[in-house]
Amino acid sequence: MTRTLPEHERVDGFDDDRDSHDTADRGHDDGDHTDDTDRFPRVDEDEPRRVIRARGPADRVALIGSAAAGFALVWVVYQRLLPTSGLLGFAVCWYAAFLLVYTLVTLQRHGAVEVVDRMAAVVVRTGAALVGASLVLVIGYTIISGLDAMQYANFYTxxxxxxxxxDLRQGGILHAVVGTLEQLAISVAITLPLGIACAVYLTEVGxxxxxxxxxxxxxxxGLPSIVAGLFIYVAAIQLLGVQRSGFAAALALSVMMLPIIxxxxxxxxxxxxxxxxEASLALGSSQWQTIWRVVLPxxxxxxxxxxxLGVARGAGETSPVLLTAGYSQFLNANPLVDWQTSLPLFVYQVFRLPDEAMAAxxxxxxTVLLLLVLLLFVIARLVARGKRGER
Amino acid sequence: MSGTEEASPVGTADRPRRVRVRPTGDDRVFRAVARGTGVLVLVLTAGIGAFLAIRSSDAFAAYGWDFFTETQWNPEVNRLGIAAVLPGTIVVALIAIAVSFPLAITTALYISEYAPPRVKSALVSVLDLMAAVPSVVYGLWGFYFLQDEIIYLARWLHQAFGFLPFLSVGTDPDAANWAESRYTSSAFIAGVVVAMMVLPITASIMREVFSQAPVGEREAALALGSTRWGMIRSVVLPFGRGGIVGGTMLGLGRALGETIAVAMIISPAFDLDFRILENGAITVSSLIALRFGESSALQLSALLAAGLVLYVFTLVVNTLAAIVVSRSRSGSATDL
Structure with a gap:
């Protein structure tokens, strides 16, 4: 960085003093200088503390000022002088103008190297902010649009x-919630033992x-989830004669979740x-005991x-379920017989009906699905944090 | 050692004992079971391809090579082929990568280099969350929110770059009553929505590799007076090149297979004109999702054949990506 070292001579003077009182003042290094201030009047007392942070107030002003200048410039040119309009175009032009002004401002105070650094920082931050904003937009828009239907209790019952x-006061998603929970439970029952056994094989047996x-x-x-659905459709439904049902859907979800988990x-x-x-093996336990008593715990x-996290991924999958579960508007608590709907499948099928209430x-x-995924995430975070607390 | 050897009687000198590892009974069972699950997973994976291949043989027998050269998917006149569907898939995936790549790399750099250390782990799990947002949610958002906004961008692209054949639309963009519906349900919009979905995967792979860039070299670069960007350019990016390439390829694999969001946004069109801004597109997976319910046995077999092609395609891309990523990680994260 191009920060200048503050008051170079003072450092030299400090060194001279130390040379002359070489042995007497060991304590000086620790900043313990109360008793010898008279002998070293220039030392430490008034030396300004160096700022290690790269950005000072001036930089902040430059940043905000550039943004304001860019805004003003674009407002005049874009809104007043040119026959252009539109929020998106305005934002893009503002950003471009901001970059330009900020480059010039930085170039005035620093060299070209610093300009590149600042530009990179701005671009990287903007990119990340865009991604964050779009995630918030997706989640926020879904939840706000979902409130129409979610405010009625019948939606859940x-x-x-x-x-x-x-009429949103009639009809709900109970059947889909039940379907999702059952299908997830079955696929966890399948993938948990298989997935962990396979992981143990990969790491411990090799x-x-x-x-x-x-x-x-x-x-x-990275297997396309629809291929998992196709596979179960061909192998289980066509070949083995399993019904299109919640169980078949759970099998398809398992095929998709197994590699992830x-x-x-x-x-x-x-x-x-x-x-x-090694400690466990050295104590004479077998490999199996080591894994069961030491590695897995x-x-x-x-x-x-x-x-x-694997379950959260599975909860939101539509395409495997689309091919294997069938679609029903009615509650079917038995996953083994008859068609069963899950939340994502419900969303997809209802979306295709051209009706505003259906869109709601x-x-x-x-939103319910999203909240389910969020809940799983919070649980995952808490579980992961509990681990750190134990140690 | 040599001293004791002198003292000990000849013939009884210490020799390294031969250690024989003989697994105990339960170990043998355990290893067999573990190996069994490994083989099971292997069989399952191979089985997916095998089943699809067997079941799609009917379609290959019926349509032969025409299946790969026929652009129409028209069951009424019995002409089914993937010559338009496969390029459509690739186009949507490429748009998704083109949109998501710059965002993914900046997000990854921000999390690994710029973000305050306190919020880093939170940001990583936000990225995970973004990967777990269901594709129907992205589809709904894309259809009801994004589409209404982005058609203006599409129109502007048409106005400004309409001379490029793939950015032209068969309508006049400057008309006072411009045809909004011509710009909806296009490959471009589907690609942007798919970009939202592949971004977290790409970004988290990149971030992982970036954060493994050696601390010593980072500090050396900074100590030599380089700026933060200079350090990133000379240490982090070269070190993370494998992650950038591999992560992007993994994203590509995911984009190729994305189904529901694409199926919700596009309106199916089987033409080979590559006009990405214009209404109408098709991908393999959305074709399967849209036509699955209304298929006869032979058409189903053809859909399976299309699925098989997609499967092989993504498997190749993903395997290559996995090799690239694991090579770039070699020695740093494995074998603790």
Missing amino acids: EELIYTDPA GRLAKVVRTLIEAMT TRSADVVLRLVPNGLR TARPSLATALI RAFGAA
Whole structure:
């Protein structure tokens, strides 16, 4: 950085003094100089503390000033002089003008190197802010649009039965909530043991085959979810004669979630310190005992986090369910027989009906789904934090 | 060692004992079970491809090579092919990558280099959350909110760059009553929504690799007087190149397979004109989602064939990405 060192000579003078009183003043280094201030009148007392932070008030003024100048400039040119309009265009032009002014201001005070640094910082921050803003926009817009339907209690207690589709006081998403919860429970029951066993195999047993499996799992985490649905449709529904049902949907979700959970469990297990394993083995326990009594308990909170995040991903998947669950407007608590609806499927199917009240219901269900995912995330955070508290 | 050897009688000198690792009974069971699950997962993965291949053979037999050269997907005249669907998929994925790449790299850099240390872990989980927002939610948002806003951008792009064939739309953008509906449900809008979905994956891979850039070299760069950006350019970005490439490819793989949000936004059109701003587009996965319910056995087989092509495509892209990423990580994060 191009910060200048404050008061160079003073540092030199300080050194001279030290040379002459070389041995007598060891305590001086610790800033303990109350008794020898008379001998060293120029030392420390009035030396300004160096500011280590890169940005001072002047920089802040430059930043805000540039933004204001850019705004004013664009307002005049864009709104008054040119026949242009529109909020998005204005924002983009404002940003460009701001960058330009800020570059010039920085160039006046610093060199070209500093200008590049500042520009990069501004661009990086803007990019991140854009991403954050769009996430807030997505979540906020969904929740606000969902309030229309969510304000009525029947939305949570009824199935999608109505005499007048436009009346939001009739019909709800109970059947979809039940479907989502059941399908998730079944897929957790399938993926939890399989995923962790496979992760244990990858980290603890190893071997050449494990490497192949690991590469495949990594590739499978990006498997298009609709392919998982197709696979279950072909293998379970067509070949084995499983009904289109909540169970088939859970199988499809499992195919999708298994690689995700396995992969994150694998990462977590690899973080267990080897010293623990060796200590356990050295005490004479078998490998199985080591894993069951040492490795898995050590990794338990992180494993739970991995699982919950995998479930959160599965909760929002529509396409595997679309092909395997069927769609029903009615409550079906039995996942093994007959069609069953889940929340994302409900949103998708209702969205396709050209009706405003239906759109409100879709947003309401999407909000409930979003809140479910958020809840899972908060739980995952809490579980992960609990781990840190224990240690 | 040598001293004791002198003293001990000949023949009884200490030799390293041969340690034989013989797994106990429960260990043998455990290893068998663990290996079994590994094989099961392997079989499952291979099984997906195998099942799709077997089931789609009907379609390949019926349509032959025409399946790859036919642009129409028209069951009424029995002409089904993916020559328009596959390029459509790639176009949407490329738009998504083009939109998400700059945002992903700045987000990753912000979290790993610029953000205050206190909020870093919170930001990382916000990124995770963004990846877990259901695709129907993005689809709803894209259809009801984004589409109404972004058609102005689409129109402006048409006005300014309409001379480029892929940015032109078959309508007059300067007309007083410009045809808004011509700009809706396009590959461009679908691509932007898909970008929102692949961004967190790309960004979190990049962030992970950036944050592994060696501290010593970072500090060396700063100590030599480089600015923060100079340090990023000379240490973080070169070190993270594998992560940038790999993360982008993983994002590409995800973008290729995105289904529901695309199906909610586009209106299906099987033309090969690559006009990304114009109403109408199609991707493999959205085709499957939209046509699955109304298919006869042969059409279903054709959809499976399309799914197989998508599967192979994404598997290749993802495997390459995984190799690139793991190579860039080698030695730093594995084998503790």
